[in-house]
Amino acid sequence: MSRLPVIVGFGGYNAAGRSSFHHGFRRTVLESMDTQARQETLAGLAVMMKLLRVVDGAYQDQDGKTLSLAEIDARLGEQILASTLVRRIEKSYLDVDAAHWQKSITLSETSGSQLSFIASRKQLPEPLPANWTVEPLNAAEVRVTLHDNCEFKVDSYRALPVKSAGQLPSGFEPAELYNSRFHPRGLSMAVVGVTDALRSTGLPWQSIVDRVAPDEIAVFASCIMSQLDENGFGGLMQSRLKGGRVTAKQLALGLNTMPADFINAYVLGSVGTTGAITGACATFLYNLQKGIEQIAAGKARVVIVGSSEAPINQECIEGYGAMGALATEDGLRQIEGKEQVDFRRASRPFGENCGFTLAEACQFVVLMDDALALELGADIHGAVPDVFINADGFKKSISAPGPGNYLTMAKAVASAVQLLGSDAVRQRSFIHAHGSSTPANRVTESELLDRIAAAFAIEQWPVTAVKAFVGHSLATASGDQLIAALGSFKYGVIPGIKTIDGVADDVHQQHLSIATEDRKVGAQALDVCFINSKGFGGNNASGVVLAPHVVERMLRKRHGEAAFADYCARREQTRAAARQYDQQALLGQLDIIYNFGNDLIDDQAIELGDTQVKVPGFAQPLVFKQDDRYRDMLD
Known part of the structure; x- marks a missing residue:
């Protein structure tokens, strides 16, 4: 019986803010949130952005005046909105005019x-x-x-021709949150992002470690552009040309394996399986596939999956710009037909567009097998039963789309039909499209989605694209999609693509429904989301994400009503602890986990035996598993 990989925690940061507890999602659909949710999210952003300080649990402005949530909304709301999501690149970050x-x-x-x-x-x-x-x-x-x-x-x-990006909220600097020493921005984001995901579980990490063997924890995380700022490969490559000297850290910290390595070495202290899988813009899903395979096969019981990418620098902008892939100021000016460009609408999936918009983001999810989640009383936000990956075959242009995505999406839908039935897929599913905002993507992706809808008799299939709000974060892009899908499950809202006036004429939509306004469908109306990702080089991936109410139904059937009732009782304590973290985080108390040089494992203290290994610091031994896979070949 395969173990079901369930999502028990999620977190990170992108242009919409903090991901845990759906705050980033709430920012993208703020007009569809109730007053309490709107004001709470704005206040949290104001603290992140250093617009407010917190004294004795109260929000205060820079003059020391205590502000209510309503006053924060009234006084700072417009500034917060203007300093989040896709926008003109800020001069303090990169002067695109000089x-x-x-x-x-x-x-x-x-x-x-x-x-x-x-x-x-x-x-x-x-x-x-x-x-x-x-x-x-x-x-x-x-x-x-x-x-x-x-x-x-x-x-x-x-002046750079490209002037917009999905930056982290103005004033939020991940490296300031812990004792970072010449860490590239992408690695600082990884540390704070995975901390957010771990804290969101409501479970102390040590309590999880104590329930599993040392090799039953795994981490799969990476980036695709490496670390290109001056503390990573950027400084390494530029130092001699600038008359400087290479440092001892630049090469090592520049590697694209470092997000996983940092998490193991400085956050978790894990000795389990690790990996840094890359697949261009589908990288997050590539790592997610590895994670769910480890859980389904029983090789791991806890897996941290994620990506962290910080590509908003001159080199990436010029590189992607030379390919004609990015939305330029002139291109946007031609689309809008006016001299003054609205950079907040630079990313325009399935509308009249001229290229994608680079973004920075870190997103992480904590996966467990269903039995362990019930045992610990973990809060379950969804499940990922499958991720499918296919290449394009022979290609003329390495960056052009190809047939592989037809295979991944078709297999994903077929998988969901087999699991949930045709009615659930036809009536209660939606798509988080890759939606890169290029003219080629809007045609090719819409055509494949439309054809797949026809093949499975789906009419008016809801399609959304989170890149409209947060831009294209490359390796982390499908992580942005997954986190947004969890938000839709929670609030019953499918975000409209609000950066376009209408769907472009060449978009295929006979069987699709692409809206420009948020759709409020109800929390129980969505059973499954399909995450689609298309990457340069023929890296295609599509994931199946189940809503939490569907997962609960499955767990009741597998484990029985009595066991599920016991789990629900334990879950209350977990939820209370998670809410406590959220309230602290809204006040700026992020409590970053960064354990440098402490609790080191003494090699000499490892107890080796012929049936198991005992590792200091781990309550459970690593027991050698019985392996009879090839025994019949020797009998």
Whole structure:
């Protein structure tokens, strides 16, 4: 009997704010939330953004005046809304109007005179150019005379054609929340993001560790662009060209395995299975597939899955821009037909669009097998029974879409039909589309979704796309989709694609329903969501996510009413602890887990035997499992 991978915690950060307890989702559908939910989410964002401080549990402005939730909404609401979601890249982060680069210029001597300058001996290049003559002036300086032409590179500044991105909320700096030492931004985001996910479970991590064997915990997390800021590969590659020196950390911390490595080494202290799987923009789903396979096969009982990506830098913008993949200022100006561009509408899935919008995000989920979740009283937010991955076959262009996504989506829908029945899929399912906001995607993805709907007799299939609000976070993109799907299950709201005026004429939608306003369908009206992701290189993935009320029905049947009733009683304590964390987090008390250099395992204290291994710090031993898979080949 396969174990069901259930989601018992989730968290992270993107342009909408903190993901746990659906705050990020609530930001994207704020107009559909009740007053209490709206004001609570805005207050939490205000604290994150350093617009408010908290004194004795009360919100205060910078002048020390205590503000109610209603006053925060009235005074700061517009500023908070303008400083979240997709927007113009902020100058303090990257000056898109004056991006630094080096311009090559050629100097030539004028007729009858030679060009010369004075320089320090230490600044002379090695070896000297052949057309340089050096004359000593004193112990420290020389006169350099140039003969013929000489090329120099000088600092220059230019405007970037791409000016919008899905930045984290203004003023929120993950590295400030713990003792980070030259950590690249993506790794700082991973530390704070996975902490949010772990705290959201309402279960102390040690209590989980004590119930499982050391090798029954797994972590699968990665990024695709590595760490490209100055503390990672960016600094490594640029240091010599800038006249600097490579540090001892830049190469190691730049690796795209580091999100998983940091989580194991500094957050969990795990000795279990680990991996950093990449699949372009489908990377989160690639890691999720590995996680659910480990649980279903009984190889792991607890799995942390996630991604953390920080690609809002000049190199990524210029790289994707050179491919013609990003929404530029001129492109948006042509779409809108006016000189003043609304950068908040830069990401426009399935509408008139001109490219995707880069974003930064970290998203993590905590998975358990269903039996352990019931035993611990974990709160269950959904389940992921399947993720399907297929390549495109032969390709002419590595970045072009291909047939693999037809296979992943068809298999995902067929899987859900077998599990839940045709009626549930036809009437109570919806799609979180890849929805990258490129002209090619709006045609190709809508066509495949429309054809699959026809094949399974689905009419008016609801389609949404979270990239409209938070942009395209590359490796983390399908994590943004999954977290948003959990929000829809909780509140019964399918977000409308509110950055477009209408669906583009070339979008296939005979069997699809793409709305520009939020749809309130009710919390029990949604049974399953299909997460679709298409990545460069033919990396296609589609996941099946079950709503919590469906999972509860399944658990009652598997474990019995009595066992489920006992579980519900234990769950109340877990929910209370989780709510306590949420209330603290809204006040800015995020309690980041970062354990550097403590509780190290002494190799000599490991107890080795022929049936098990006992690891210091773990209550349960690692017992060697009986493996009879190939025994019949030797009998």
